[in-house]
Amino acid sequence: MTPLYFGHATIVSSIGRGRHAHFSALRERQSGLQPCDFEGRKLPTYMGKVEGVEEVSLKSSLSHFTCRNNQLALLGLQQDGFDDQIAAARRRYGAHRIGVLIGTSTSGILETEHAYQKKDPVTKKLPATFIPRGEYTQDTFSVAHFVRKYLGLTGPAVVISTACSSSAKVFATASRYIESGLCEAVVVGGVDSLCLTTLYGFSALQLTAQGPCRPCDANRDGLTIGEAAAFVFLEKSNINKKEPNTVLLGYGESADAYHMSHPHPTGQGALLSMQASLDRSALSPSDIDYIHMHGTATVANDQTEDRAIATMFQNSTPCSSTKGWTGHTLGAAGAVAVVLGDLCLEHGFLPGCLNTSTVDPTFSSQILVHNQERPIQHIMSNFFGFGGNNCTLILGKRR
Amino acid sequence: MKMVVHSVGVLGPGITNWESCQLLFKEQKPYDDSVMPDPMPSILPANECRRSSDVVRWSLQVAQEAVQHSQLDPKTMATVFASSGGEVGILHKICQSLESPTPLVSPTLFHQSVHNAAAGYWSIASGSQRSSTSLACYDSSFGGGLLEAVTLLSADQEESVLFVTYDTPAPFPLHDTRPLLAPFAVAFVLSKRSLPNSVSMLNITLLPTPSNHVPTTMAHSSLERLRLGNPAARSLPLLRNMTLKLADSVYVDFLDNLQLRIDHQPCLP
Numbered sequence: 198m199t200p201l202y203f204g205h206a207t208i209v210s211s212i213g214r215g216r217h218a219h220f221s222a223l224r225e226r227q228s229g230l231q232p233c234d235f236e237g238r239k240l241p242t243y244m245g246k247v248e249g250v251e252e253v254s255l256k257s258s259l260s261h262f263t264c265r266n267n268q269l270a271l272l273g274l275q276q277d278g279f280d281d282q283i284a285a286a287r288r289r290y291g292a293h294r295i296g297v298l299i300g301t302s303t304s305g306i307l308e309t310e311h312a313y314q315k316k317d318p319v320t321k322k323l324p325a326t327f328i329p330r331g332e333y334t335q336d337t338f339s340v341a342h343f344v345r346k347y348l349g350l351t352g353p354a355v356v357i358s359t360a361c362s363s364s365a366k367v368f369a370t371a372s373r374y375i376e377s378g379l380c381e382a383v384v385v386g387g388v389d390s391l392c393l394t395t396l397y398g399f400s401a402l403q404l405t406a407q408g409p410c411r412p413c414d415a416n417r418d419g420l421t422i423g424e425a426a427a428f429v430f431l432e433k434s435n436i437n438k439k440e441p442n443t444v445l446l447g448y449g450e451s452a453d454a455y456h457m458s459h460p461h462p463t464g465q466g467a468l469l470s471m472q473a474s475l476d477r478s479a480l481s482p483s484d485i486d487y488i489h490m491h492g493t494a495t496v497a498n499d500q501t502e503d504r505a506i507a508t509m510f511q512n513s514t515p516c517s518s519t520k521g522w523t524g525h526t527l528g529a530a531g532a533v534a535v536v537l538g539d540l541c542l543e544h545g546f547l548p549g550c551l552n553t554s555t556v557d558p559t560f561s562s563q564i565l566v567h568n569q570e571r572p573i574q575h576i577m578s579n580f581f582g583f584g585g586n587n588c589t590l591i592l593g594k595r596r
Numbered sequence: 597m598k599m600v601v602h603s604v605g606v607l608g609p610g611i612t613n614w615e616s617c618q619l620l621f622k623e624q625k626p627y628d629d630s631v632m633p634d635p636m637p638s639i640l641p642a643n644e645c646r647r648s649s650d651v652v653r654w655s656l657q658v659a660q661e662a663v664q665h666s667q668l669d670p671k672t673m674a675t676v677f678a679s680s681g682g683e684v685g686i687l688h689k690i691c692q693s694l695e696s697p698t699p700l701v702s703p704t705l706f707h708q709s710v711h712n713a714a715a716g717y718w719s720i721a722s723g724s725q726r727s728s729t730s731l732a733c734y735d736s737s738f739g740g741g742l743l744e745a746v747t748l749l750s751a752d753q754e755e756s757v758l759f760v761t762y763d764t765p766a767p768f769p770l771h772d773t774r775p776l777l778a779p780f781a782v783a784f785v786l787s788k789r790s791l792p793n794s795v796s797m798l799n800i801t802l803l804p805t806p807s808n809h810v811p812t813t814m815a816h817s818s819l820e821r822l823r824l825g826n827p828a829a830r831s832l833p834l835l836r837n838m839t840l841k842l843a844d845s846v847y848v849d850f851l852d853n854l855q856l857r858i859d860h861q862p863c864l865p
Binding site for chain 2: 293302306309310312313314316321322323327328329330331332335336337338341342345351352353354355356357358359360366369370372373374376377379393394397398399400401402403450451452453454455456457458466469582583584585586
């Protein structure tokens with residue numbers, strides 16, 4: 198595929214606001230995870246909550262979009278001058294030549310949860326104030342709708358919602374849009390916010406860790422749910438003349454065709470997407486310097502992913518998960534890992550799994566538990582979602 | 597961007613399959629929208645089918661119909677599932693259970709709640725491990741899915757794509773936030789090259805604002821209400837042109853300021 202340049206990229210998560218805060222937290226090994234008391238619900242697990250989301254105020258012309266997910270999106274768009282950079286790009290390309298592709302799993306469902314809690318006791322109807330706002334809050338497309346309006350863009354837009362691979366797949370769709378001439382450049386991103394649906398849902402599946410999640414640890418006991426917003430502006434050329442610049446070199450997509458919530462035990466679906474990403478980037482496994490694992494810290498995910506990586510790379514390539522910092526940000530996990538990967542490429546940095554004391558002795562791949570600092574050229578990132586939906590992205594540096 | 601339609605599957609009020617839909621457009625039978633299908637797609641194991649949501653049963657029924665007519669192997673097909681609301685019935689049940697201060701959410705309901713549940717069940721049932729995208733685009737979900745499908749063929753050189761678009765009305769009280777008229781689902785098997793039994797050739801163009809064309813409507817008032825009453829039914833004018841073998845363009849509104857022009861050319865028998 199034609200490499201796509203990262204014009205701009207930014208992120209907000211439980212470890213901080215903006216690129217600098219994220220790289221500092223990675224280097225200093227500071228986790229954003231804390232005991233769960235979301236909305237006063239003390240659950241026996243941790244969470245990766247972004248502080249101050251409730252205080253974010255949408256400008257009056259867009260106030261009907263107000264919900265935790267869009268407030269989080271706005272907080273993200275305002276980091277590192279991302280929104281100003283898009284305003285400049287809009288003048289350069291024309292608003293209608295820039296697409297918006299956002300991944301989310303639960304969108305603004307928290308608003309609907311609140312509305313159900315405030316149903317009329319007699320008529321059982323939802324509050325009259327909520328009903329006309331469903332389109333702008335709970336609706337799955339709402340976050341792309343909001344981002345497109347806030348940035349003043351008029352090109353094509355959709356939300357991709359394939360659970361935890363959602364905002365990885367937006368990179369693939371963006372590449373197809375640009376390749377097909379539907380747009381010149383695309384704002385891609387992932388936004389997912391804390392809600393009771395995912396906190397109680399993953400808990401019901403017995404997939405949440407009691408403490409902060411421990412990816413690849415012998416005693417890992419599940420994931421920690423986090424929230425985040427991350428955005429990348431993808432374009433065909435290195436407009437900013439930043440050298441070297443991060444580029445998307447390849448993507449691969451596949452389905453497990455095995456089970457709705459368990460990964461294929463041999464990692465066979467994961468291998469298909471990993472191989473497709475190598476094929477599309479014309480790279481071989483030996484070109485990959487670091488594998489950014491999906492690494493949710495559930496027993497099954499990490500085991501399956503280790504098998505897939507060991508099958509393709511033996512134990513020759515270092516790999517790790519950054520979920521110990523941010524938690525699993527679900528539909529935002531793709532864009533989060535891409536922006537963290539962008540920071541790793543820029544600074545020559547490999548993060549070692551955080552909170553992991555003893556690597557699972559049954560694992561065959563080369564799991565990093567300590568940070569390393571050395572130049573790297575190519576990162577492979579994996580993403581796996583419910584429904585057996587897999588996506589792999591390859592990032593690199595190009596002049 | 598060009599592509600070939602090999603086959604269609606469709607389901608809606610008073611529409612039980614592609615054949616019945618074609619009879620309707622040819623005015624060979626009156627339209628009775630009071631007859632509501634209750635699909636049980638045989639590609640799902642019977643016990644699984646009974647436990648499945650309306651969304652899964654409707655979308656997999658049309659997907660199965662389209663794949664059967666195509667005579668192609670579903671394992672070779674990438675999939676695009678486009679829906680505005682997704683699993684609205686499941687979300688309703690989860691929000692109900694979260695009304696309690698000490699909620700118990702069913703683990704099965706939770707994994708069935710994801711927007712890509714239907715796509716996941718399809719890939720398991722069909723065995724397809726190809727790329728699978730589930731997307732949402734409010735009233736433009738048909739157009740959003742069409743763009744994803746055609747770019748999978750043109751940019752990714754996928755051999756064939758199964759494109760399914762569907763929505764079902766949410767139960768009360770969630771229904772009040774999005775009062776869809778009726779369920780509707782349609783599936784297309786698409787590829788770059790035509791086969792002896794292919795139905796139509798399409799050329800998709802994204803028109804920037806302002807467009808001089810109003811969106812193509814349905815002359816029949818009940819079908820026009822259905823077109824406007826369900827995002828997936830925005831496909832009805834295209835389905836009519838396919839049935840009547842009209843070499844004509846269909847205009848579909850896309851978001852608040854764009855339009856898709858779908859140039860339709862029937863394949864010769």
